[in-house]
Amino acid sequence: MNLFTEIRGLVIAALEQMQxxxxxxEGLNFANVAVEPPRDAAHGDMATNAAMVLxxxxxMKPRDIxxxxxxxxxxxxxxxxxxxxxxxxxxLRLATELWQGLVKSALETRADFGRSKMGKDLKVNVEYVSANPTGPLHVGHTRGAVFGDALASLLDFxxxxxxxxxxxxxGGAQVDVLARSVYLRYLEAHGQEVAFEDGTYPGDYLIPVGQELKDKVGDAYVGQPEDVWLLEIRxxxxxxxxxxxRADLKALGVEMDLFYSEKSLYGTGKIEAALKSLEDKGLIYVGVLEPPKGKKPEDWEPRExxxxxxxxxxxxxxxxxxxxxxxxxxxxxDIAYHYDKVSRGYDELIDVFGADHGGYVKRMKAAVSALSDGKVPLDIKLTQLVKLWKNGEPFKMSKRAGTFITLRDVVDQVGADVTRFHMLTRKNDAPLDFDFDKVLEQSKDNPVFYVQYAHARVCSVLRKAEEAGIVADDTTLAAADLSKLSHDAEISVAKKIAEWPRLVEIAGRTNEPHRVAFYLYELASELHAFWNKGNEDPSLRFIQEGDVATxxxxxxxxxxVAVVISAGLGILGVTPAQEMR
Structure with a gap:
């Protein structure tokens, strides 16, 4: 039940009557007529811009309309x-019965409360993580993984x-470097001393891989030239x-539907087919590019x-x-890969890239536009860097040195739920500080704790209701006399619940799952504020002794509230807390 959509429908019907x-x-376009929360809650429950946009x-004068x-x-x-x-x-100010009806709707639909058909079952491909297979995922990949996974869940919702x-x-040269690095660990497993040179990866994570290779092939590659073992070890x-x-992603709660190999594009005609598609449209030619803007590189020369x-x-x-x-x-x-995605019949494509891919956005969008004749939109989301802190000191990472902080390091220290939620407490294109101490802090300043605490508090209310012999399953609660919810503080909580269906549609339309995390914090704040009022005013407490109906x-x-928090955390990939320890 989207109350904002319902009231917008009422506004449109009134405008049509005025016509x-x-x-x-006649002939006015009502597409830009909106109904939304007012900037100041004191002004009302909802506001519409109908007169201004029409x-x-x-x-006509806006005031007359x-x-x-x-x-x-x-x-x-x-x-x-x-x-x-x-x-x-x-x-606009709305009848109290509408807010009470929202509570009933949430309890009747439960996990489906706020679900929308906005997407119309359009096929969307969300590509994320896509890290080079040269080592474990690091904390930068973690943010992209969480963002992409939450976005996929949001769009499904x-x-x-x-x-x-x-x-x-x-398919690139970095995998050859990986093979040479594993070969060194393989020789090391045979008791030889090795030196990691020429950019090879010295990380300890390759030690067991070298041992596994030894277990598989024995000494078959010892002393052999590279052309004998490179392809097999690669x-x-x-x-x-x-x-x-895959194990790292699973620890974070991320499961992919499809792993697509770049290598499968080479020697199969797929790259040639994609470029032939562009050539047939007159978009491929032989030419010489202008030199880069700014200071010309010393080794630059015009080449066809x-x-x-x-x-x-x-x-x-x-x-x-x-x-x-x-x-x-x-x-x-990359053109061939996206040509394959377009050919698979997706209606929309979303790529989640790291911040260092900013220069790649326009060319990739141009490619998809050309390949699909402008019919398949590509949205590229860049995830900014994550700065790690512990004990007041910054964590440094260096992938080539093998001393970087891995995804598994983060998850092992604070857990998948905390990791996922905190990675979504900033918009994807804003830098993010991840303080190992603060993300575990039990305070209002820690949104992970604050939202989970709100859900746990509701669970504690249900346990106390059971102890008091009050039937409190969802079916019974949905049938309760909700007209008893009339205090301003109670209606305030219901109004925040009412924003959920609208919020998820906005987040889905803009591809911004962080909006869900922000909203959950606001909803938790409403619940906690109401709880505190109950400490001061006994009539606001959830369990009224001797009055089962109330x-x-x-x-x-x-x-x-718990229904909405659970649904929101589900989108973020976080398990709701039943109690706080």
Whole structure:
């Protein structure tokens, strides 16, 4: 039940009536008419901009439209007051029964409360993490993994058909470096002393991989030239690293629907087919790019290259897809990969990249626009860096040195639930501080604790109700006499619950799961504030001794809060707490 949608429907019906009466001209577009919470709660329960957005096309004064609209809305029993403010904004106050009905709706639909059909079952591919298979996931990957997974869950909640996908970057030179690094650990397992040079990975995580290789092939590769073992060890090492990555993701509660190998694009004609598609549209040509803006690199010289005319689709410059020596650029397989996604019939694509991929956004969007003839939108979300702190000191990480902080390090120290929630306490493109001490702090300043504490408090109310012999299952609570919820503090909690269906649709429309985390903190604040009022005013306590009917109504309100918190935490991939320890 989306009360904002219901009241917007009432506003639109009133506007259409005004058209039929000749007050408003025909042919007006109501798409931008909105109903939302007012900026100041003292002004009312909801506000509409109808008069403001229709004034110009209707060639009328906003105030004139608002006055007539207010009189029509006030005639509806759901609206107790409609007041025009300023140049033509319209503030509405709603009947108490609507807020009480929200509590009933939450208890009747439970996990489905707030679910939406906004997505219309459109197929969406969300690609995230996609780390090079050269080692365990680090804390930067953790943020991308949490964000992508929560976004996928959010889109599912609002009615999209979602595929979670991981693109395995196993086609580049970095996987050869991995193979050489594993070979050194393999020699080490045979008792040889080795030196990690030429950019090889010295991390301890490769020690067991080298031992496993020894167990598999014995001394078959000892003393052999690279061309004998490189391909086999490359495949062996890649699979070992992907097993490690899958285990890391599972520890974080992330499960992919599909792992797609970059290597599968090479030698299969897929890159050629994608570029042929662009060539058929006149978007591939041989040319020479201008030198980079700013100071020209000393080794730069004009070379003929095969270029994609990405400027035709919004990019700043055209992009090379094949080098002058005939080798593919990094961009070519990425074009082929997205061509494959478009060919699989997705209606929308979302890529979650690290902050260092900012320069890749326009070219990738241009490629998808060209490949799909503008029919498949691509949204690229960049996740900014995470700064780690412990004991007041910053944690440093260096992937090549093998001393970086891994995803598993973070999860082992604070748990998957805390990790996931805290990674969503900032918008994805804003830097994030992750303080190992503060994320475990039991205070209002720690949103993870504050939201979980609210859910645990509701669970404690249900346990006390059971001890008092009060029946408090959802079916019974939904049938309770909710007219007993009439105090301003109770209605305030119900109003916050009412925002949930609207909030998830906005978050889904903007691809911003952090909005869910923010909202849950606000809802938890309402619950805690109400709890504190109950400490001062016994009539607001959830269990009223000797009055089962009133107790059930109040418990219904608390349980409705828990329903929403549980649904929101479910989107974030966090398990609701039953009690705090």
């Amino acid at each position: 039929s009466e000749g007050v408003l001209p 004034a110009k096309p209707a060639k 608002a006055d007539t609209l207010a009189s029509k809305l006030a005639a509806d029993p759901r609206v107790t007051n409609a007041e025009v403010a300023g140049p033509g904004f319209l503030n 609002v009615g999209y058909d979602v595929t979670r996908e991981y693109y395995i970057n196993d 495949n062996f090492a890649t699979e070992a690293m992907m097993d490690l990555i 290259q095969t270029l994609f005319k990405s400027t035709d689709h919004g990019d700043d410059v055209d992009r090379p897809v094949k080098k002058s020596d005939g080798a593919w650029t990094y961009f070519a397989p 107790s059930q109504a109040k418990i219904a309100l608390a349980r409705a």
